[in-house]
Amino acid sequence: MKPSTEPFAARQSGTHLGEFSAPARVNLIGEHTDYTGGLVMPMAIPFSTVARLRTVTDGRYTFSTDMFESVRSIRPHDRPSSTREWSDYPVGVLLELEQRGVEIPPFSLHLSGSVPLGAGLSSSASIEVVTAIALLAHATTTLQAEVIALLCQRAENNYVGSPCGIMDQFVVTAARKEHALLLNTRDLTFELLPMNKGNLANCQIVVANSGVRHSIAGGDYGVRRREVEAGQAKLRDRFPDLRDLGDATIAQLTACEHQLSPESLKRCRHIISENERVREAREAMLAGDPVRLGAAMTEAHASERDEFECSIEEIDFLVETAVDLRGCFGARLTGGGFGGCTVNLVNAADVDSFTAALKAAYREKFDLALETYVCEAVDGALARNAAHLNSSQEKR
Numbered sequence: 001m002k003p004s005t006e007p008f009a010a011r012q013s014g015t016h017l018g019e020f021s022a023p024a025r026v027n028l029i030g031e032h033t034d035y036t037g038g039l040v041m042p043m044a045i046p047f048s049t050v051a052r053l054r055t056v057t058d059g060r061y062t063f064s065t066d067m068f069e070s071v072r073s074i075r076p077h078d079r080p081s082s083t084r085e086w087s088d089y090p091v092g093v094l095l096e097l098e099q100r101g102v103e104i105p106p107f108s109l110h111l112s113g114s115v116p117l118g119a120g121l122s123s124s125a126s127i128e129v130v131t132a133i134a135l136l137a138h139a140t141t142t143l144q145a146e147v148i149a150l151l152c153q154r155a156e157n158n159y160v161g162s163p164c165g166i167m168d169q170f171v172v173t174a175a176r177k178e179h180a181l182l183l184n185t186r187d188l189t190f191e192l193l194p195m196n197k198g199n200l201a202n203c204q205i206v207v208a209n210s211g212v213r214h215s216i217a218g219g220d221y222g223v224r225r226r227e228v229e230a231g232q233a234k235l236r237d238r239f240p241d242l243r244d245l246g247d248a249t250i251a252q253l254t255a256c257e258h259q260l261s262p263e264s265l266k267r268c269r270h271i272i273s274e275n276e277r278v279r280e281a282r283e284a285m286l287a288g289d290p291v292r293l294g295a296a297m298t299e300a301h302a303s304e305r306d307e308f309e310c311s312i313e314e315i316d317f318l319v320e321t322a323v324d325l326r327g328c329f330g331a332r333l334t335g336g337g338f339g340g341c342t343v344n345l346v347n348a349a350d351v352d353s354f355t356a357a358l359k360a361a362y363r364e365k366f367d368l369a370l371e372t373y374v375c376e377a378v379d380g381a382l383a384r385n386a387a388h389l390n391s392s393q394e395k396r
């Protein structure tokens, strides 16, 4: 696809109906646990996807973006096949909303934004959720956070064809500023954990972008997911009361280790131990203890590298370098893996020297420029678009 060069305003007509936005996310800890009923602890970060809605006179739904040239236009209640282009993300969400019976008047929706693409910071979920919010507002209705998150996940699983879990869509929808969101992905209950308790008030979250592109639609994520699900099925055969890996213990895994392939065994060991680390991270957050939180993060990285095997050389280098720098309490690969970003917990007074040293080391080792983002926790899409949605008439 060719990037679009024509300015947005030149391609738009109709009356402006509203502007909506959704953030990106970084996951602090709890990786690859969100499709087996486990725990995750992400927060929303200050990158945004913006959706602008306009009226149309042709009775159709039209999707455009600053990011790519192609424009897509469909009729209400059409069921078009996916095109493998960017527009599958918003169109998939539209189709899910129609399927729920939401009546959406015709519109033109234009997407723009600042979320780095392919960096593992959930540009996809940000597009899906902002589309859902904009179209719900246009239909003068609203839905609960978990319903929005689930329908966006279904759009991505079924229409885009990426086998992601629920974490990204949920946090992009429901996050609250100054908090991380601890989500139980089995029942979608969550707890908001303050980011500024005790000594955590003196820390910042630094995201470092390796520049190596990450994609869930690429095969590795799906391969890992199948290895995990195969292991989970064996565990359930042996322990019929077990609902999913979110409930399993290392002792149970050891009891059936000979029934699992070596790969499934390692993947499941990562997931079971990762759920424990999320619980430990929760305690550390509540105690305001960056040393404990950072240790859990760095241990999580070792498990992603050695057991889940979803890291890459560049990311391992960034983590190993980071944890030796002054002021860094912990570091790990964040998101799906096989590229993307690291997340670092850093003493605020040391952030400048930390990022400078990390960039210098990365350039020296790989001859690559490293982008770093110092991120506070921001509101998710529901909180930031509340004014639009409060004017909605009906709750489904």
Ligand code: GLA
Residues within 6 Å of the ligand: 030, 031, 032, 033, 034, 035, 164, 165, 166, 167, 168, 216, 335, 336, 337
């Ligand atoms: C991607 C997926 C999420 C989750 C993470 C790994 O971000 O979209 O659902 O599985 O990878 O934790």
